[in-house]
Amino acid sequence: MGDKLAAIVQGLVDNGYVVLPNWLDDELRSALRAELLVRQDELSRAGIGRDLEHQQRLDVRNDQTLWLDGLSLQQQQYLAQMDELRQTLNRSLFLGLNDFECHFAHYGPGHYYQKHLDAFRGRSNRVVSTVVYLNAWWPQDAGGELAIYDDKDQLLDKVSPQPGTLVCFLSEEFPHEVLPAGDDRYSIAGWFRRDGVQLL
Ligand SMILES: O=C(O)CCC(=O)C(=O)O
Numbered sequence: 526m527g528d529k530l531a532a533i534v535q536g537l538v539d540n541g542y543v544v545l546p547n548w549l550d551d552e553l554r555s556a557l558r559a560e561l562l563v564r565q566d567e568l569s570r571a572g573i574g575r576d577l578e579h580q581q582r583l584d585v586r587n588d589q590t591l592w593l594d595g596l597s598l599q600q601q602q603y604l605a606q607m608d609e610l611r612q613t614l615n616r617s618l619f620l621g622l623n624d625f626e627c628h629f630a631h632y633g634p635g636h637y638y639q640k641h642l643d644a645f646r647g648r649s650n651r652v653v654s655t656v657v658y659l660n661a662w663w664p665q666d667a668g669g670e671l672a673i674y675d676d677k678d679q680l681l682d683k684v685s686p687q688p689g690t691l692v693c694f695l696s697e698e699f700p701h702e703v704l705p706a707g708d709d710r711y712s713i714a715g716w717f718r719r720d721g722v723q724l725l
């Protein structure tokens with residue numbers, strides 16, 4: 526297992542979340558960012574709850590998103606890297622993850638995503654949340670941090686969206702929010718899922 530993969534497994538075991546700088550190499554990061562920029566007019570205002578309700582709630586979040594379709598070389602490279610992570614998590618932690626869904630996201634200046642959980646116990650198949658940041662640079666004073674809380678709403682961490690950083694956390698355990706971005710903020714948010722297997 527590579528050092529980075531081992532660090533993710535260890536972080537999830539120890540804390541339930543992990544922040545890994547330099548997960549994406551620069552070439553792949555900038556290719557993904559370039560694709561997002563070229564396809565900016567395809568991005569739509571994000572809704573809350575993909576499957577449940579398609580309503581738009583601009584008071585809760587106002588980023589714009591586009592689901593990856595796996596068609597471009599850079600998407601394929603990214604999805605292959607995340608599949609390696611999926612297999613590692615399954616081997617090391619027996620999570621039984623069998624799917625990964627992810628979307629590009631763009632937070633324009635002033636945009637945010639209020640505190641939320643990505644999965645509710647028993648109501649979603651999302652097990653591990655992931656975010657990777659695609660900006661070429663991000664000044665420390667530009668806001669847009671991912672604030673991560675524990676189940677008592679105590680702030681655990683404020684992650685600056687630095688180029689290539691990956692954040693992983695257990696989807697049901699950690700309320701989190703995106704603080705208002707001071708600049709255009711580009712990312713891919715994704716979820717490892719455990720789908721389909723119903724043991725009655
Ligand atoms: O962009 C981030 O840092 C987190 C995004 C997020 O929480 C989500 O899309 O569910």
Ligand SMILES: [Fe+2]
Pocket residue numbers: 641642643654701
């Ligand atoms: Fe989230």
